[in-house]
Structures are given as structure tokens and as C-alpha cells.
Amino acid sequence: MASPSIVWFRDDLRVGDNPALHAAAERGEPIVCVYVFDEQTDYSDTSVFSDDSPGIRPNGGAAKWWMHHSLEALAGELDARGLALTFRSGPAAQVIAGLQRETNAGAVYWNRRYGLAERELDASIKSSLKEAGVEARSFQANLLFEPWTLRTGQGQPYKVFTPFWRACLGAPTPRHPLPAPSAGHVTGAKTVPSEKLGDWAFLPTRPDWAGGLRDTWTPGEKAAHAELRAFEAEGLGDYQRERDFPSQDATSRMSPRLRHGEMSPFQVWHGVRDASSAEGAASFLREVGWREFGYHLLYHWPKLGTENMRPAFNAFPWNDPDPEVLGRWQQGQTGIPIVDAGMRELWQTGVMHNRIRMVTASFLVKNLLLDWRLGEAWFWDTLVDADPASNTMNWQWVAGSGVDAAPYFRVFNPELQAKKFDKHGEYINQYVPEAGTPGYPEPIVDLGESRKRALAAYDTIKGS
Structure with a gap:
């Protein structure tokens, strides 16, 4: 039987x-x-x-x-x-x-x-x-390196990315991907009753806000492989040079593929390594390593998404959340064009360029002094690549409350970031075409004054 x-x-x-x-x-x-x-x-x-x-x-x-x-x-x-x-x-x-x-x-x-x-x-x-x-x-x-297999020389989990990634590169080479089973390799299916996927109401209807997602993405394993091949052929060589410029089509688009497992990290690793040994490949694989680091942290610090990794931040003087202020950040109506462009890109496409994620997150937690968990929750709901490790790790990194965190005194200046990475305004014009017109809102905060307030707030816990 x-x-x-x-x-x-x-x-x-x-x-x-x-x-x-x-x-x-x-x-x-x-x-x-x-x-x-x-x-x-x-x-x-x-x-x-x-x-x-x-x-x-x-x-x-x-x-x-x-x-x-x-x-x-x-x-x-x-x-x-x-x-x-x-x-x-x-x-x-x-x-x-x-x-x-x-x-x-x-x-x-x-x-x-x-x-x-x-x-x-x-x-x-x-x-x-x-x-x-x-x-x-x-x-x-779904991970190249099991989180319990990598330890510091003192036998502790890693808290800093660079030595973690060095340990990854020094570990045995990740296995090669397994082939998909062919029809002839499968004995057959046993048919059992099934619910209907459509009854689970995963798709929005009232209202249907997913038009931009449909225009941007084709989910599924075949599409994932097609995008990886296109990136290897057309984007990998320039990745290191262009990855920070949001108007450039320079990213791999692999993050939702990895998040939902349409593509395994082993397929990405060997595909990229086989395609190129250039600087772009090393830079891109380092980003794959950053994802691995997030899961390393989540495994060892299970409350990464809800609690500050640095206990001193439990006393941080966050502002009480003002629904209007938070709403303007969520809707891309802050009056800061590069921030608004990022938040609108997120709503329309379900993703946001990595450089702009850092800018918008820094603006929320430092210029607005709002708790990082408020931003993390919005990203969790609106990102197609919302990942339980990467999303939370990145928010804590920007806030300064996590390990390997950005220095507390680093406050991204959105205007300088725009001048450096969107010099000709292509990205801003794409998502905020009304920027600079009378109908565009005034900045929600003064960047200089809010930076001073942020540094003063961070000074309150500096010695903890």
C-alpha cells in the first residue's frame, strides 16, 4: 500500500x-x-x-x-x-x-x-x-549559512557585519542548487480535497490598490529566473558603480524573489558567480550576505522586530506619534522631495530603492523623532519583500538601536542625498512631479533644527 x-x-x-x-x-x-x-x-x-x-x-x-x-x-x-x-x-x-x-x-x-x-x-x-x-x-x-554554524572566536554570535561576512566567505562553498524534479522523476500525486486560494482574500478589492504592483511585477519562479538572467547579463557589471542611484535600473529585483522563496540563495550565489568574477559580482553577493546577517541576528535575538537590541534605547525620548505627521510621511507629503519620492515609490511598486530606504527611515526616526517600530510596521504592510529579518534589522540599524548600527550622530540630510544621488532630479520627477510648484506642501520640519534636536535626544543615552 x-x-x-x-x-x-x-x-x-x-x-x-x-x-x-x-x-x-x-x-x-x-x-x-x-x-x-x-x-x-x-x-x-x-x-x-x-x-x-x-x-x-x-x-x-x-x-x-x-x-x-x-x-x-x-x-x-x-x-x-x-x-x-x-x-x-x-x-x-x-x-x-x-x-x-x-x-x-x-x-x-x-x-x-x-x-x-x-x-x-x-x-x-x-x-x-x-x-x-x-x-x-x-x-x-533558504539560507546559505545556517545561523548556528557561524561564531566569533569567543564562541558568540556575530554582531558586526564585516567579520560575519568574512566568516561566510571563509566557510565551505555553498552547495550547488538541486534540479527541479521532472515529470518522469515524480511517482505521482495523491489527490486530496483543497480549499480555494481565492477564498483567502489575499488580493485587495475594495479598494483595489494593487494596480502599481501589477504594472511592476510578475510573481512566480519563471519570472524570478528571467529577472536574474537579465541582471547577470545587463546589470551585474555596473552594479557597484550604479547601485546607489535610484533613477538607474541597476538593482537585481531579487529581494521579493528571495523573500517568498521563488529563488533560492544558492541559485543566486552560483548564478552570479558563474556569470562574472568582476567587482560587481562581489558587491552584489555582499548584499546577499547582508540578508544572511539579518537572519543570523533574528535567530539569536528573536525579538528583533519588537525590542531594541541595545537596551539603552528603551529610554530614548521618542516624540509621541502625531497621526497627521506620521500620515504625511506614509503618504509622501512631507515637503521633502526625495523622501516623498521614496514613500510614493513604495506605495506604487511595493519596493523602494535601498539608498532611499535609508533616507526615508532616517527622516522618520531622526528628523521626526518617531519610534522606528512605526516605520517598520508601515514597511511591513507595504513592501512586497517585507522580510522578518531584513526589515527589522535595517530599521534598527538606521535608528541606532541595533547591532552594527549606524553612528547615532549620522543623520541623513535628504537634500544632500538628492544632490549626490539624484543630481538631475529624474527620480524625484518620476514620483513627485509637482515638487517646486505652489501646490507642493511646505517641509514638515526644518532639517537643520530637527537634526539638532535629534543629536540632543541621542546624547541623552550616549553614555548608557
Whole structure:
């Protein structure tokens, strides 16, 4: 009697270089592929979750839009191989256990996650399955370097990026990507009842604010590979020279692909290395390393998204949030053209150029003296690449509350940043065409005076 394998997809929405799917194909039994939509798990269950567990954060609106289309694309890729993607909703532990009983599966495979709540949930599910005599295995798929494998000479987690990245480069070369299973390599699917993806309401309707996302992106594994090939051929050589200029089409566009697992970091690493050994390749792979560093921090400091890594910042004198002020920042109506351009790019496209992310974040936390968590929450909801590690690490880096943080006295001057990186105003004109006209708002704060206030505020905790 057949003993199917369950492959549980999460943030690995691809068939290529998917170790869990590869293992199921190698096992040689019928395969049940499942995606579980879980916003119902009870994190008060102390038998599963520790006191430090922050819970698994629901995805924001832009990420859900992406997920809907990426899951559709994944279903198509699986269908081409004789497999079906089953959609189930509810507490993941209950859904997976129920699906195993329903199918009499002999094995359940998934790829690892690195947040504390995710790890604790996965460990609990693995333990329960093994107690029931079911093979349960997890795999390294979405990070080049497992967070527990890299330590300082003193045996501690890294807190500074440069030595962390040096350790990564000195570690064994990341494995080569696994091939996608072919139709002939898959024993077949076991058909089980499925919910409808459309019933989960991942797509906005009233109002439909996703027009700019549709114009900018085509989610899915095939599109991810096409974009990587285009970047390797046309953008990689100039990456180091042009990456800081937001009007240039110089970025890889890989961040949402990696976030949702349409592309693995192993595919990116070897694809870029095979394409070029030039300076641009080293510079780009360093950015991949920055993503790795974020997960290294998240693994060792699980409350990275909610608590200051530097305890001194618990006493920082943030301004009370003024809804009007925060709203003008969110809507790109601050009266500072480069800031407004970035915030409008974010709303329209679901991403923001990395240089401008730093400028807009610095403006919020330093010129407006608003808590970094307010900005992080807005980015979480509006970024298609909203990543639980990178998003929070980057906000803490700009605020100065995290490890390897920018010096507290570094306040990005938006006007100087615009002169240096958008000299001819192409980026600003694209998103803020009314800048400089009578209808454009006056600056929400004086940049010079707000910088002085920020430095004074940071001085209050300087000695802590």
C-alpha cells in the first residue's frame, strides 16, 4: 500500500532547488503538496512556545498580494509535473497532523524557518509526527549559512557585519542548487480535497490598490529566473558603480524573489558567480550576505522586530506619534522631495530603492523623532519583500538601536542625498512631479533644527 510523502510549502514557493520536494521525489511514493494559511495558531500554548516566543507575524497586504500570484505560479509548475498544490487553512500543527492521517503519509518534509516561533512550531510538529511513526525531516533551503554554524572566536554570535561576512566567505562553498524534479522523476500525486486560494482574500478589492504592483511585477519562479538572467547579463557589471542611484535600473529585483522563496540563495550565489568574477559580482553577493546577517541576528535575538537590541534605547525620548505627521510621511507629503519620492515609490511598486530606504527611515526616526517600530510596521504592510529579518534589522540599524548600527550622530540630510544621488532630479520627477510648484506642501520640519534636536535626544543615552 502506498505511503505518500507530504511536502509542506511555506516561504519556498519554487520547484527548483527545493530540498523538501527533492527528497519527496527521491523517496519514490505519491506526493501531497500543501500550503497552509495559518493565522490561527495559539501562541499561549506553553507546551509548544517559550515565553520569549514573539509569535509568527501575519503577512502585510503587499506580501499577501505577492503570495497569491506566486502560489498560482507554483501550482502551475507542480501541475506540469503531475502534482497538485493543496490549499488548507487553520492552525498548522492541526492541519499537518490531520493531512497525515487523511493520506496515511509515511513522511512529511519541509524547509527550515528561523524565527523562534517558527522553529518552536516546526519542532513540535516534527516531534508529534515522529511519535506517530512518521518520518519528519527539515532541510536547509533558504539560507546559505545556517545561523548556528557561524561564531566569533569567543564562541558568540556575530554582531558586526564585516567579520560575519568574512566568516561566510571563509566557510565551505555553498552547495550547488538541486534540479527541479521532472515529470518522469515524480511517482505521482495523491489527490486530496483543497480549499480555494481565492477564498483567502489575499488580493485587495475594495479598494483595489494593487494596480502599481501589477504594472511592476510578475510573481512566480519563471519570472524570478528571467529577472536574474537579465541582471547577470545587463546589470551585474555596473552594479557597484550604479547601485546607489535610484533613477538607474541597476538593482537585481531579487529581494521579493528571495523573500517568498521563488529563488533560492544558492541559485543566486552560483548564478552570479558563474556569470562574472568582476567587482560587481562581489558587491552584489555582499548584499546577499547582508540578508544572511539579518537572519543570523533574528535567530539569536528573536525579538528583533519588537525590542531594541541595545537596551539603552528603551529610554530614548521618542516624540509621541502625531497621526497627521506620521500620515504625511506614509503618504509622501512631507515637503521633502526625495523622501516623498521614496514613500510614493513604495506605495506604487511595493519596493523602494535601498539608498532611499535609508533616507526615508532616517527622516522618520531622526528628523521626526518617531519610534522606528512605526516605520517598520508601515514597511511591513507595504513592501512586497517585507522580510522578518531584513526589515527589522535595517530599521534598527538606521535608528541606532541595533547591532552594527549606524553612528547615532549620522543623520541623513535628504537634500544632500538628492544632490549626490539624484543630481538631475529624474527620480524625484518620476514620483513627485509637482515638487517646486505652489501646490507642493511646505517641509514638515526644518532639517537643520530637527537634526539638532535629534543629536540632543541621542546624547541623552550616549553614555548608557
